[in-house]
Amino acid sequence: MSAADSGAGAAASGRRRPEVEVTDLAVRVERTEVPIVEGVSFSIEAGKTLGLVGESGSGKSTVAVGLLGYARRGLEIVSGTVRIGDTDILALDQKGLRGARGRIVSYVPQDPAAGLNPAHRLGPQLREAITAHEDLPKEQLEERVTELLESVDLPPTKRILRSYPHQISGGQQQRIAIAIAFACRPRLIVLDEPTTGLDVTTQRHILATIDELARVHDAAAVYVSHDLAAVAEVATDTAVMYAGRIVEQAPTARLFATPRHPYTAGLLASAPSAEEAHRLVGIEGHPPRPGNWPGGCAYADRCPRALPECRAAVPKLVEESPGQLVRCINPVPTEATSEVNLAVPVPAAVAASALAVRGLVADYSGTRVLHDIELTVPLGQTTAVVGESGSGKTTLARCLVGLHSSWQGEVLLGDRTESLRQAAAARSSEELREMQYIFQNPFGSLNPTMTVVENVEEPLRHFKRLSRSERRARAIEALETVSLGAAFADTMPGRMSGGERQRVAVARALVVEPSVLVCDEITSALDVSVQALLVEQLRDLQMERNLSMVFITHNLAVVRSIAQNMIVLQQGRIVEQGSVDAVLGNPQHPYTRQLLEDLPRLEARAGSRQVA
């Protein structure tokens, strides 16, 4: 795409030659020649960061590893050039690539635990990253290692160097991975969702570190993420990918302020805000899978602005506004307000409680992980449980539903005066039916050997005596309430997307007509547009059926849009509780303030320090 080149060049206003220049990168499946990525072009100047955004299956990770001249097994890079400095990475042979990786271009994987060798101490791993490309005398080597650790804000102590990866926290692991990536001062560093598994506070620190290092070393960076807010924090320019192509590319602030491609606009409308509750507008449908890309614009099927011509040919990436490249023939007009703030329906406040927890303490293999938890869920309302990983929020959920049985205290369901028993096996069938649990990972919570409808029938089989046809009818009815019709009934879960599976999990919980739903991070594995749909759906169901929910999450923005009350957990203790408006509007505890402050925000780039 020459358009991309000239566009990006114009944005750089010809100050200097961009450090990294990718032209027309295309990746496809080796045997079937099904395209995975097509015509991706961009350029990055030294010291700048390009954010690469897209949902699952958009090809962003394929592009990311393509920058290292690598294609996942079964894929091949068909064409394109990746010029970094004076080297064309894609023209190198295997030996050349080995020399280039780490020295010219380096990679930080999403899961730091996967990037570090669990069998070696950190010191040798850091040293190896340097000695792989440079021959340094011992003192100089140690100096470099110390320097590296300091640059990622880790103390250069013996203790860290002598630790194994599992002995340090996830955030520290990711810092080490970043240190290794920067070890030989590469010209380009590729970060593949480096903060996805981390807490907001850790994420904030890591983002700052990356920003700092890229600037100090004057290296270019590519930051791949599905998290728009994180990209807004760190990237100077952002490219949005959809179905293997870049659909919009612009300086980050401009992109998020005035998105021109309907897909970008849709993504932004899906993102919840921690400041105020508004109805989330998701994007219906799902991205086409490689091999099923429709002719013309791949987004046309889901696009509210689609014209008949959209399906005729793939639109070109053209400069719609200065520095903003858009692949759309009917782009969103600049004056359109992207803020469609619809008020959120709020369930009426009632005195009766659906679930009350009194003085709950829980142990995990001898260690106390929850201290004196008090929690009330008013009838028909949602109480959010917020905390970082390790705060005990999942343990709390498992205590409630009886999957974790070493706890004391009282859990009162509905108007019962007697506490539930500890283990699920000891509870009455009625108690078990009334409270249903939805798991975090939609890929693990459905039985993959059963069809969707069989999965939904499973609880009915246990809780109700029904004829086979009636059981199926009820299961299909439940699937319909989550907008998955009978058409999905006989599908295997493995053939569905994450969002669809999570809806099946919701249907499976609703089919036995519970009064309380315990949702454990149910949106955290989902893309933002899918999350929006699920949150809206849950709220509608709640209003319709007077459901009460315990909504466990680390995402404060989601809390704002779905919950009325919340508690904040830190290391197993409640540090703050109250109505969502009160807690998020005027946080009292320093921990809550910290959480809110560290939350990446889409608006971050507007007054960014990096705008040159």
Place this chain on the structure above:
Amino acid sequence: MSANATTPDVIAAKAPRAGVGGRAGRLLRGALRTRRGQIGLLLTLVVVGIAFLGPLFAGNPTALHGGPFEAPGGQAGALGGDSLGRSVLDRVLDGGWRILLISAAATAMAIVLGSVAGVVAAYRGGFADTVIMRTVDVLLGIPSLVFVLMLLSVVGSHAWLVIVGVGLTQAPQVARVLRAAAQDVSERDYVKAVAAWGVPPRTVIRRHVIPSLLTPLMVECALRLSFSIILVASLSFLGLGTQPPTADWGVMINENRVGLAQNVWGVLAPAILLATLAVGTNMFSDAIARANLSSGPAGDPTLQMALSASNVAEGDEPVGLEAIDEGSQ
């Protein structure tokens, strides 16, 4: 994916077991779509066909025709004569079904014993796990051939004892593999979800754990069958399995090895058949394992986890794998 992605070969919600049967069927069909599976099944069927249909066409396997180790094409038939002048062809045709039946029975015993032990050990954990798995370790420590030889030489040579002995030596391997797989499945959220409804463990194992173990189970079946065949044939060769003058592929190799120079077919014909069978069943079991890979995330829960992990991790669908497999079919 959308509704049209529904696999046409899965008709759901029949009997409760439809899922299991459907899944086994899907695996077999998947295996047969690959070249490896087709060749494997063909080789297996050829040998099985010879073994079970052979007796219908065979002459008297113990009748004497001319001198020992007569060259092929003479009185003793197309494959010549054996050490006593009996027809090699007749004996090859007649000598397969016993060894196959005995091996099949031993395999069945190994699979049932081993999978029960493995799944129970995995799901119950704790003391039961320790007892079962340490027993398995002890059994694994004894060389299988030596163990069966000892058993046969103490009790005497009986077909049922060969089955029991071979079954016992194969069961620990099955237990090992299935315990690992079952342990993995027992930790899955969908098994936990069922436990959170208060469903009793036996039902959880039957409805949710075992169906997820179908792949390792089928692979083990084929693998154990070929091991059993080799073991049973070795026993016959050593003179502790089927007794002369009954025709048996293992016995034949033993009897005729002294005459290799005169009539090579006395050894070669049964050896080729045994080798073909071993290769065939191995290829087929391999194809099943691969078919499971290619049935994509829907297939193996283990694979599904791996893929979904990468899915969440990379934020990209594992299109590569699926697309490759579609290409190879």
